[in-house]
Amino acid sequence: MVDGMWIQRQIHKDDLYEVCISCGISTGTPKTLEIAKRLYYVEGAGQMCRDCWETLYPLPEKKHHELG
Numbered sequence: 001m002v003d004g005m006w007i008q009r010q011i012h013k014d015d016l017y018e019v020c021i022s023c024g025i026s027t028g029t030p031k032t033l034e035i036a037k038r039l040y041y042v043e044g045a046g047q048m049c050r051d052c053w054e055t056l057y058p059l060p061e062k063k064h065h066e067l068g
Contacts, residue, residue: 018047022056025049 018029021042027049029038040053048056 020049020052021046022048022052 016030017026018031019025020027027040027047029040029047035041035043038047040048040050042048
């Protein structure tokens with residue numbers, strides 16, 4: 001029954017948060033958050049997680065260190 005409980009929690013989590021359009025993990029971005037206020041959102045495609053965003057749009061090394 002533990003597996004069933006995990007599946008219910010996962011479905012509930014995905015109902016609340018956006019899923020990355022590239023890798024499919026939960027991004028932690030609430031579905032109710034306005035698009036203009038989101039990080040890692042690609043207009044016309046959807047929400048991405050930070051890792052996939054940085055793979056697609058790598059920052060120059062200097063700026064990456066400044067952002068932490």
